[in-house]
Amino acid sequence: MRHGSLKNRSILRFYPAPLRYNPRTLLLAEPPLSYTFDALLETMRRLRDPVSGCPWDLEQTHDSLRGSLLEETYEALDAMASGERAALVEELGDLLLHVIFHAQIGADEGTFTMDDVAAQLNEKLVRRHPHVFEDSTAHTATEVTGQWERLKAEERSKKGEGDRSMLAGVSRAMPALAYAQSVLSRARRAGFDWDDPDAVFDKVAEEAGELRDSESPQRREEEFGDLLLALVAAAHRMDIDAEQALRGANDRFATRFHHVEDALRRDGRTLTEMPVDAKLALWEEAKAAE
Template sequence: MTEAGGVVLLGLGPGEGRLLTREAWEWLQAVPEIYVRTELHPVVQELPPSVRVHAFDWLYRQGSSFEQVYATIVEKILDLARRPEGVTYAVPGHPLVAEATGPEILRRARAEGLPVRVIEGVSFLEPTFTALGIDPFPRLVLVDALELGTWHVPSFPPDAPVLIAQIYDRMSASEVKLTLNAFYPDEHPVVLVHAAGTSRQQVEHLHLYEIDRSPHLGLMSALYVPPLGPATSMEAFLEIVAHLRAPDGCPWDRQQTHQSLRSHLLEEAYEVLAAIDANDAAALQEELGDLLLQVALHAQIANEEGTFNFTDVVHGIHQKIVRRHPHVFGALQVEGVEGVLRNWERLKQAEREANGQETRSLLAGVPLALPALTQAQELQDRAARVGFDWPEIAPVWEKVREELEEVRTAPDDEAREKELGDLLFAVVNLARWYKVDAESALRATNHRFRQRFAHIERRAREAGRVLGEMSLAEMDALWEEAKDNEKGNPSAAEA
């Protein structure tokens, strides 16, 4: 290689000279100099005295980001590789395992036509598996702590074992812990492995909340996270749904179609709303699961028909969310919620034009199947986004009074029905101005009516009375009694 130039990517192993490969040792004895990403790796101190070592640790000390450090190293090694004598670049472990610079140097050198030789090294993985006493097959997930720490939720299924590399200090451990906490409880058992494959190896069994308290964290630390348990991942759930639809699955599920499941989807959505209205967290958890089942069933049916699959659904909504939130995932600046909504409409119109769709009404996207109150509020919201709205609430109140008077003075039943509809629409607008969801407000009122009327029924039974034989005044007194009871039980009044 010295005549043709190029680069040798050499693995220094996990941390001690005894784990260097024979090929690596022979090469290190033959070359006059090498470049290492870091001289902090223990093997650097055991290299043959004849080899001159150049290290890039000074880049880290400059305080640059890891990305900038790695980019600088890659450019420097490629420059050296263009020399007639080429360059040997050595890194901890294996040159292509948990190593940001090695794969990029390999890719760039090959693209440029530079000769490349990879001298294998024992990575940190093998001694880590030995320290843990595990076989990584069939499902171990490998994750970089530097990437995982930037996420809000883990990027892997929690029913699989995970090995997280490069937990090099308390800050990175804390960031990883916060991300894992989105799925895993504080008390979840985990294992920290330090300096695997060396005489300094340490294995710590501890709980997740303790990982950033370990005094042994360093450049050679990795975290093993055992599975959270069966039936805890979306992938496992999709497998269950696919099994239901398989030839050996459930006869009822196998018969379902998009059309036959329509009523079930609507029912489950309303049960989610009921759990929200009741402020019942346990019920909400269960009902969201039932609703998710409907989504998964529709995706499975579509997959069987060859139209789309669950991955397509996820990809589509992922792309849409990112595209429609340039103020979050891009550089766009917007002012408040109103600015977000106005930009949202512009983006949707641009999407329609890009897809060759005809310009359609701003209100066309409001589903006709929505409950009337929800539909009315959404229509008003969309019109308001483009300025079709009163500038203050006073005219809104005046419109409600106007519509109420028109109901009172309607000349016949047909006109009265129309005016009642206008009155309801005006009241929905009033709710919108007060930042109240009209559908939720009415559902809450319906619930209170049920509770109060149930009180009347119960008190009538206690008195041995038949409800239909009681006077309105008697029932009204019990109604007021129910309201008084609510004052002593605020949660009932809020329900």
């Protein structure tokens, strides 16, 4: 087990199959006792035990786990994209590990517990779904979304945050593309949008022109950012996930580039010695092979 990170530390790997840990007896037991959520929490409690716990786990804090949480999130996204069930189960387990890890740190510090996390989440889900748990009605996903936003606004008002910006709460730690999607989505729900559906494409063309005409490095950077934002707005208008679209484009580029590399390797050539038209021909060949 590598203790430098949470990598390869899925809970079900802590004890060798078929034996699993039984929190009721503090002994090893046969499944299914090992597969309860209580057993999972007890495993983490033991890992953080001040006397008999794991030195690495005991050193961790909310802050020290931030980087690996982001890493595991991306790995879960990769597993979803792969369509491999076993990979997704494992990566979701790694994400769950972070949740119970932070909850145990909170319990050790006396600030909150896993029960607090679960209770607050459950209360929020029930409160924001009155069409399921109460007499309210919402027949479409659009109606549900509108109701969700109204309930969130009411919650902010009760907290004395009624005048808070619609953009408040969007984490600036998010990757820039994801942040752009989130803030533009909120702005659009607030009514900040074009009346003409095609206007967003005019905006993209306008920003592209301003980028082309910009002269100073600072101005080019600003205009490039504006163009990216306009493209995200266009994606949102067309119900396209900009992050997923760019990931797909990245994958296609990598696949085509590998095709070009393989062709050059077979012929004993390199990219640097080839004329531009020959490179483009190989690229088109790679596209046609998809």
